[in-house]
Amino acid sequence: AWELTIGATTAPRVIRADAVVLATPAAATRKLVQAFAPAAATTLAAVESASVAVVTFAFAASELPPPTGSGFLVPPIEGRSIKASTNSSSKWGWLARQAPEVTYVRASLGRHLEEATLQRPDAALAEIARRDLGDILGRRLPVPVDWHVQRWGGGLPQYAVGHVERIELVRNEIATFHGLEVAGAAYDGVGIPAVIGSGRRAARALAEAAGLRD
Numbered sequence: 001a002w003e004l005t006i007g008a009t010t011a012p013r014v015i016r017a018d019a020v021v022l023a024t025p026a027a028a029t030r031k032l033v034q035a036f037a038p039a040a041a042t043t044l045a046a047v048e049s050a051s052v053a054v055v056t057f058a059f060a061a062s063e064l065p066p067p068t069g070s071g072f073l074v075p076p077i078e079g080r081s082i083k084a085s086t087n088s089s090s091k092w093g094w095l096a097r098q099a100p101e102v103t104y105v106r107a108s109l110g111r112h113l114e115e116a117t118l119q120r121p122d123a124a125l126a127e128i129a130r131r132d133l134g135d136i137l138g139r140r141l142p143v144p145v146d147w148h149v150q151r152w153g154g155g156l157p158q159y160a161v162g163h164v165e166r167i168e169l170v171r172n173e174i175a176t177f178h179g180l181e182v183a184g185a186a187y188d189g190v191g192i193p194a195v196i197g198s199g200r201r202a203a204r205a206l207a208e209a210a211g212l213r214d
Helices: 026-033 038-045 093-098 115-119 122-137 163-174 192-209
Strands: 002-006 013-017 020-022 049-060 071-073 082-086 102-109 146-157 180-182
Touching: 020 026, 020 192, 026 038, 038 163, 049 115, 049 122, 082 122, 102 122, 122 146, 163 180, 180 192
Parallel strands: 020 180
Antiparallel strands: 002 013, 049 102, 049 146, 071 082, 082 102
8 A cells, every 4th residue: 555645735644545646747756756766766857848838819709700720830940939829719619609709719838948938927928929820820810808828837748769768667667566657748648638548558557456457
């Protein structure tokens, strides 16, 4: 069994569990395992990450109809602050049906080793994103009905050459501890489907180790 201390540092609580999945970022997982899995900790310490900010705009559909297509990526060579955009109202039909009077567009900012871009206030980031979007779409975008900035510090792991082999090393050492698995964006992919798959893989491994079936 595993014994874990959780909760606020001012009011810690100890729980016991037969199995644990560490679904934390690489840096946090490193700290959690370094006392008993030093090789895995050292390997996880080498996984770099990028910070990201996602700006969501709500435009009046009468001023900006939903753009064609689901979105686009912006390569670094373009010299833009945004690195991708999602035409949310076009990509997800349920969103368009729920709010036909609004066009939702998202833009993400923050590339690896370019954290300075994200040091601006939310309003400045939103204006930069709106300007870049307008330039790429070929028109000046209207003033949004509303906007929101969500920041993810160190939220995007960077996969360097040899990543697969390094993650295999991590999992091999973690596997020597019964009832422990790792999961998350640092291992098999950063997209939502990949992260879900990582969690399911960890759950299956624990179930098989316990002699349980799906």
